[in-house]
Amino acid sequence: MTAICTDRGMFLYVVLILVQNGNGEGCTQIRKNGHYSCGGRNLTYIPTSIPSSVEMLDFSFNFLPTLQRTVFPQLYNLKLLDLTRCHIHHITDDAFHNVKNVTTLILTGNPISYTGLDGLNSLHKLHRLVLVDTGLSSLNVQFSNLTELRELNVGTNNVQSVALPPFMINFRDFSSLDLHANNISILRVNDTNVLRQMKGNITLILSRNPILFIEPGAFQNLHLRELNIRSAFISLDAQRDGLKALVGLNVGKLIIGSYRAHHAKTTETNDLDGLCLINYEEFYFYQNQWLDLSSHVFRCMVNATKITLKRGRIRVIEPVSFRQLKELYIGKNGLEEIPQLSNIQSLEKFVVVDNDQVLFRGLRDMPSLRHVDLSRNLMSLRSCCFEYFRDTPNIRHINLSLNANIMLLAKPFSGLDLLEVLDFHHTEIGVVGQFGLLQNLKYLKYLDLSYTSNTFGSTSSFYGLTSLKVLKIAGNAFQKETLGYLFENLIALEVLDMSNCDIDRLVWRDFRDLQRLQHLLLSQNRLMVLDFLAQTNLPSLTRLALDQNGITSIPQNTLQNLPKNLSIFDISFNPINCLCTQRDFIQWIIEHQKMFPKPHNVLCKTLQTDSKMRAIDFDVESCIHAQILTVVLSMCAVLLFVFASVLAYRFQFYLRYSCVLLRGYRASRQQExxxxxxxxxxxxxxxxxxxxxxxxxxxxxxxxxxxxxxxxxxxxxxxxxxxxxxxxxxxxxxxxxxxxxxxxxxxxxxxxxxxxxxxxxxxxxxxxxxxxxxxxxxxxxxxxxxxxxxxxxxxxxxxxxxxxxxxxxxxxxxxxxxxx
CATH class of the missing domain: 3.40.50.10140 (Toll/interleukin-1 receptor homology (TIR) domain)
Structure with missing residues (x-):
């Protein structure tokens, strides 16, 4: 009794403090009449300033210990109500009557100890109910009237059974049950009866539950859109037995992997045999720790349409006759050799990434293949590329970036005429710039040759790429006079990246055919003058990056001829001089600072100090006064020289003043x-x-x-x-x-x-x-x-x-x- 009184006294004390110390600040309007945020304002009531037309209300991290009908004003247009961590203990009957049209209710993090029989039932239009971390111990919550409910999230609670209350059979649009991070260890046949009687195509999330045992038949004849049991089993043995107990399950997407307890590496061939008893379309296997997998890992996946394996160590993969596989993703698996999956007529997307010095022998006879990503594998390829992609005429996307080195043949993309994306960045290839090796790729839209150790010496390097929209050639080099003709006929080009290419001069002729160019990136070069901008031959340009070059000033005529559509102009980290002789340029920077992505990085150097200051902080007004004073003194000097005899008396004061200043300037600065x-x-x-x-x-x-x-x-x-x-x-x-x-x-x-x-x-x-x-x-x-x-x-x-x-x-x- 003493403990109860103490807790009650503390509760009343907290309430008193909150009431006495203010009811919080006003709410913030995120969108006109649509969205208001009152989160974390120490509020104890719904502010009357919120209009009745509000549709979204974030009232999280406030203080509403008891929800009753008088708490909410009449907000009949409200669709989303977020009451995360509002210290809610009690929900009385009809508490949500004044917000009865809410479709999303979030009660995350509230220690709800009592809910009236009709506490939630007035929300007849509720589609999504979030009860994460609310202390729930079962799914027997009183919400039988919520027949429009589609999503129930009760993750991070103490629920021990997946069994739904029988009344949910009538929830015809129900589509998602999230039970992640609960305390479900056993799944029995009776637990899934309600799920089995519902219309199917439901997403069931059981990840991070300590599943020890699944009764065989618990998922028999159950149709699910998705089943997520990642990090759910307490051991690899429990996962192996649990997969077998899923016999008879029909599921669109199955996600497993990363069992909870630490386990030694295994090479067992039957770890995933339970998959042969399940009907599924997409399979995802994610590991947090390295796990050696059998070379027969795909044996029970022959009917899958999409397979994703991440971080399961597979040295070699035995050939499998996939029947309808469309996508295969293998990432961070320690492969020694990229699997030879030739003759898979249905495969459309093939991704093998993040391995170490993997061997690639090529792909053959795959007419449906459109997307190939073999990046980040440290591969060394010779005789690329059509030798590795024989009889794959429909490939649109090839990514071979971040590999070791690749040698190209004389006609490297013969038979790959439909390519639209080609990416070699940070892979040494070194010969593209010497010959017209890409001329048959008339449909190519994206080409990345950044940091490929190329020296572009041939003006026909990009000949024939009439559909190219994005060209990235940063980190390469150019022979003299090559740039003048390198981009000829690239009439569709919209993005050109020539950063870090050691370029010291550009002229307008270099870009004369690029009428559609929108983004020109010239960062980290040695440009000092911008002659190529003096003529308006880039009418579509919206972004120009010239940061980290050698620009000290930009003439007024160049600034006046900048493309009219230019909205981003980056000249940060250039050695700009802050001198009064550049007053017009500095003034232009100040007036157009909205064009600079980071105006505080546009720095300049003065004569008085070696340190740099922000150009937008330069005192242009002092230059104006100095200029005016200089003009006045010069005019006075001329007038005094011409009309000295006539105006000597009239201007003797200014003459004396100038002479004294001149004498003072010549005097020694070290005098006593x-x-x-x-x-x-x-x-x-x-x-x-x-x-x-x-x-x-x-x-x-x-x-x-x-x-x-x-x-x-x-x-x-x-x-x-x-x-x-x-x-x-x-x-x-x-x-x-x-x-x-x-x-x-x-x-x-x-x-x-x-x-x-x-x-x-x-x-x-x-x-x-x-x-x-x-x-x-x-x-x-x-x-x-x-x-x-x-x-x-x-x-x-x-x-x-x-x-x-x-x-x-x-x-x-x-x-x-x-x-x-």
């Missing part, structure tokens, strides 16, 4: 500084400067020597010269006191602009900003460069509070004393 800091401030803020700034810096320890225009400028000397000589050139740092008076003062703005100009010429960043009083952001833009400086640099702010001021002086003194 007389002051620690030059202070730029408004005369209306002089009291604060003298009483606070001078008092705390010059009278502190160690003293900091400030340059103030009221006391330190040389009398009789031009103000501009004093600013440069005494203030900027004579001081290590520059302190700028920002206030409303500073913004309104033309001399303050001038001093700040001169200071910036000087620091730009010297390449230093020694300006220390003090915000004496807040200034509106728009007003800071009146001072050239100030707004941008405040955005990009840390500044000090005066508050007038004693504690804050103490930190202020410490930071200011540290900033002034810091060496460059």
């Amino acid at each position: 500084c007389s002051y620690d800091a030059f202070v730029i401030y408004s005369s209306k803020d002089e009291s604060w400067v003298m009483d606070e700034l001078v008092e705390n810096l010059e009278n502190g320890i160690p003293p900091i020597h400030l340059c103030l225009h009221v006391r330190d400028f040389e009398a009789g000397k031009a103000i501009t010269s004093n600013i440069i000589d005494e203030g900027i050139m004579g001081s290590r740092k520059i302190i700028v006191v920002i206030s409303k008076h500073f913004i309104e003062s033309s001399w303050c703005r001038f001093e700040f602009e001169v200071a910036q100009s000087w620091l730009v010429t010297q390449g230093n960043a020694n300006i220390i900003i003090i915000i004496l009083e807040d200034v509106e952001e728009e007003k800071t833009k009146k001072v050239f460069g100030l707004h941008k400086h405040l955005k990009k640099n840390t500044y000090l702010k005066w508050s007038g509070k004693p504690i804050s001021n103490m930190r202020f002086w410490i930071r200011l003194r540290k900033a002034v004393m810091m060496r460059n």
